[in-house]
Amino acid sequence: MALLELNGLTKQFGGLMANYDVTLRVEEGEIVGLIGPNGAGKTTLFNCITGYYRPTSGSVRFQGKEITGWSPDRVCKTGIARTFQIVRVLKEMTVLENVMVGAFLRHGQTKKARRKALEILESTGLAPRQDQLARNLTIANKKRLELARALATEPRLLFLDEAMAGLNPSETNDAVDMVRKLSQQNVTIVLVEHVMKVIMPLAHRVVVLDSGQLIADDTPERIATNERVIEAYLGEKYRAASRSH
Amino acid sequence: MPALLAAILLLIAFPYLFTQPFLQRTMILVVMWSVLGLAWNFLGGYAGQVSFGHAIFFGLGAYTSTYLFIEYGVSPWLGMIAGAVVAVIVSAIIGWPSFRLAGHYFAIATIAAGEIFAIIFRNWKAVGGAVGIYLPIVRGDKLSNFQFHDSKIGYYYIILAMLGLAALTTYALERNRVGYYLKAIREDPDAARSLGINVTLYKMYAMALSAAFTAIVGAFYAQFVLYISPNTVFALNISIQMALVAILGGTGTLAGPIIGAAILIPMAEYTRVYLGGRAGGLHLVVYGLLIMIISVYQPGGLMAIYNQWRRKETAQKMQQAADAASAAREG
Numbered sequence: 156m157a158l159l160e161l162n163g164l165t166k167q168f169g170g171l172m173a174n175y176d177v178t179l180r181v182e183e184g185e186i187v188g189l190i191g192p193n194g195a196g197k198t199t200l201f202n203c204i205t206g207y208y209r210p211t212s213g214s215v216r217f218q219g220k221e222i223t224g225w226s227p228d229r230v231c232k233t234g235i236a237r238t239f240q241i242v243r244v245l246k247e248m249t250v251l252e253n254v255m256v257g258a259f260l261r262h263g264q265t266k267k268a269r270r271k272a273l274e275i276l277e278s279t280g281l282a283p284r285q286d287q288l289a290r291n292l293t294i295a296n297k298k299r300l301e302l303a304r305a306l307a308t309e310p311r312l313l314f315l316d317e318a319m320a321g322l323n324p325s326e327t328n329d330a331v332d333m334v335r336k337l338s339q340q341n342v343t344i345v346l347v348e349h350v351m352k353v354i355m356p357l358a359h360r361v362v363v364l365d366s367g368q369l370i371a372d373d374t375p376e377r378i379a380t381n382e383r384v385i386e387a388y389l390g391e392k393y394r395a396a397s398r399s400h
Numbered sequence: 401m402p403a404l405l406a407a408i409l410l411l412i413a414f415p416y417l418f419t420q421p422f423l424q425r426t427m428i429l430v431v432m433w434s435v436l437g438l439a440w441n442f443l444g445g446y447a448g449q450v451s452f453g454h455a456i457f458f459g460l461g462a463y464t465s466t467y468l469f470i471e472y473g474v475s476p477w478l479g480m481i482a483g484a485v486v487a488v489i490v491s492a493i494i495g496w497p498s499f500r501l502a503g504h505y506f507a508i509a510t511i512a513a514g515e516i517f518a519i520i521f522r523n524w525k526a527v528g529g530a531v532g533i534y535l536p537i538v539r540g541d542k543l544s545n546f547q548f549h550d551s552k553i554g555y556y557y558i559i560l561a562m563l564g565l566a567a568l569t570t571y572a573l574e575r576n577r578v579g580y581y582l583k584a585i586r587e588d589p590d591a592a593r594s595l596g597i598n599v600t601l602y603k604m605y606a607m608a609l610s611a612a613f614t615a616i617v618g619a620f621y622a623q624f625v626l627y628i629s630p631n632t633v634f635a636l637n638i639s640i641q642m643a644l645v646a647i648l649g650g651t652g653t654l655a656g657p658i659i660g661a662a663i664l665i666p667m668a669e670y671t672r673v674y675l676g677g678r679a680g681g682l683h684l685v686v687y688g689l690l691i692m693i694i695s696v697y698q699p700g701g702l703m704a705i706y707n708q709w710r711r712k713e714t715a716q717k718m719q720q721a722a723d724a725a726s727a728a729r730e731g
Contacts, residue, residue: 231595231596246587264577305594307595
């Protein structure tokens with residue numbers, strides 16, 4: 156049984172098909188990269204799975220359980236966490252408080268939630284900033300905080316929406332290491348990313364969306380040479396670059 | 401800590417230190433509005449849902465205890481609890497649909513709801529209509545009667561106890577999961593949902609808590625003034641003043657609403673006394689001015705100004721210490 160199964164997922168906004176008939180499986184322990192041009196429906200797909208949008212048709216199953224149309228809080232409780240494309244830290248709360256809000260989901264007592272949050276801050280390298288207000292963090296640390304906060308809910312499956320966009324190369328490397336580490340801790344990860352240099356070595360499998368439809372689902376190596384993907388997204392330059400390797 | 405202890409002792413000793421009836425009455429009002437500000441703060445401050453309809457709960461508390469007392473001879477103490485229960489139920493009925501509205505639209509919906517209640521009670525003959533209800537006087541000045549005629553001190557200690565209860569509840573809330581969740585909802589409802597928080601449910605918890613405390617004070621007010629009417633207990637003024645007390649002092653803090661009440665209420669009482677006949681409503685002009693100043697200059701209220709000042713002070717001290725240390729090294 157796959158951890159996550161999408162069957163014919165469709166989301167329509169008026170006359171626009173944001174997602175059309177998307178069928179996808181995510182196995183336990185995988186790192187799946189989701190790529191595609193702007194407006195391909197990647198974030199919409201995330202929103203449909205995590206409860207922010209109700210799919211027009213199709214179904215979402217998590218651990219064999221039907222969760223289509225569940226509210227975001229129920230989806231989170233069942234073990235799916237996410238970050239946002241545009242960071243949404245709790246600005247006027249401290250770094251520690253942000254992560255504690257996440258930790259309260261599985262640890263009702265303040266003392267236990269604090270302990271769990273401190274543990275996560277330690278492992279994500281945010282511990283030195285625990286008393287800062289979240290609004291005073293750099294963009295890289297805000298993204299890291301959002302990830303830490305999502306981890307505090309102890310998810311089985313984690314959706315990262317452009318967690319590395321806007322980071323400099325060394326920050327990106329840190330983020331990649333973090334994703335690898337999480338994967339080893341048995342968290343399954345689906346990430347939307349534009350930086351091919353990040354996704355290709357990191358993902359076990361890459362899924363490509365174009366105009367709301369799934370056009371490819373394969374290993375990174377085969378995606379890089381897939382004609383349709385090159386045409387829709389990667390572009391001729393990428394073909395030239397991969398040939399020269 | 402010693403400052404807090406001194407403040408508490410001063411509050412307890414107040415009626416014996418200041419025996420003039422006007423001062424005692426003003427102090428009762430200050431404490432009463434502190435409790436109301438703290439009650440409003442649960443929803444408006446922590447959860448960030450600004451309500452201008454809290455007179456609904458104030459009025460329901462006043463009317464429920466008074467009606468039960470007059471019609472069935474129920475003790476106002478029990479009536480007060482019943483009023484809180486009624487207010488909680490009504491808060492759920494109002495909250496469920498209106499929490500679908502965000503930001504300003506929620507505030508507007510609460511104004512509308514408040515006016516609906518004022519109109520209903522103005523036209524409800526069984527509870528006195530627009531004329532209102534006079535409470536029968538019970539002699540004896542006993543705590544169990546909830547009426548004091550020879551001296552107002554009894555009222556003072558009752559409302560002071562309520563302030564203690566509201567302050568302790570706030571203190572506990574700040575350290576509890578619910579408090580963290582409410583703040584998260586205030587900061588970003590969508591992010592809160594992504595962390596497993598049922599946003600509507602927690603807003604309703606906050607509103608229920610807020611409504612219960614407001615209703616309890618409403619019942620107190622009825623016993624204190626011994627006359628209630630839709631124009632006094634369901635007035636938009638009450639809703640606005642509750643919000644203002646908390647906003648002036650600082651929303652989402654424990655001390656804020658108390659400081660706000662301590663400044664605003666004496667100001668209103670003194671302008672009424674000194675300018676009363678000549679310039680009725682002048683304190684309302686001052687309120688308007690205050691709202692403008694706060695929203696432009698420091699939306700965090702007086703507590704935020706104080707915290708800024710304290711941070712600056714600490715930074716200066718650390719700088720001085722650093723300077724002194726480097727001077728010592730060089731010397």
